Amino acid sequence: MKVAEYHKKGLKNFVEEKPEGYKTLGSAKEGVHRVEIYILEENGKIKDAKFSSSKRCKKLMAIADLVTEKIKGLDTSSIGINDEEILQFFQEEREKDKMKNRLEIVKKAV
Numbered sequence: 001m002k003v004a005e006y007h008k009k010g011l012k013n014f015v016e017e018k019p020e021g022y023k024t025l026g027s028a029k030e031g032v033h034r035v036e037i038y039i040l041e042e043n044g045k046i047k048d049a050k051f052s053s054s055k056r057c058k059k060l061m062a063i064a065d066l067v068t069e070k071i072k073g074l075d076t077s078s079i080g081i082n083d084e085e086i087l088q089f090f091q092e093e094r095e096k097d098k099m100k101n102r103l104e105i106v107k108k109a110v
Helices: 003-009 058-071 085-090 096-109
Strands: 025-031 031-042 045-053
Touching: 003 058, 025 096, 031 058, 031 096, 045 058, 058 085, 058 096, 085 096
Parallel strands: none
Antiparallel strands: 025 031, 031 045
16 A cells, blocks of 8 residues: 555554553654554553654654554553554555554654
């Protein structure tokens, strides 16, 4: 899928600021790009996840949205992100290096 298509479908987990009752899982910043991940935890599992980020990079936002979707339901003690699965999802994107870089930024926040 292309990032533009993903955005057309709508970002499910983007928020302007930390939602009430959520805790900050982590944040990362690289140059002009920043991302923060928030989670709602219940019994040691991630019940829900949201993110806020700089709106400048659509690639960063799409990857952060997909990652927050993927971590829902995981144990907070063992959050894992499958790089290959995320990059494969956006395989139609041409700028592979940028996609890998944005994924690394999101991973630092997780």
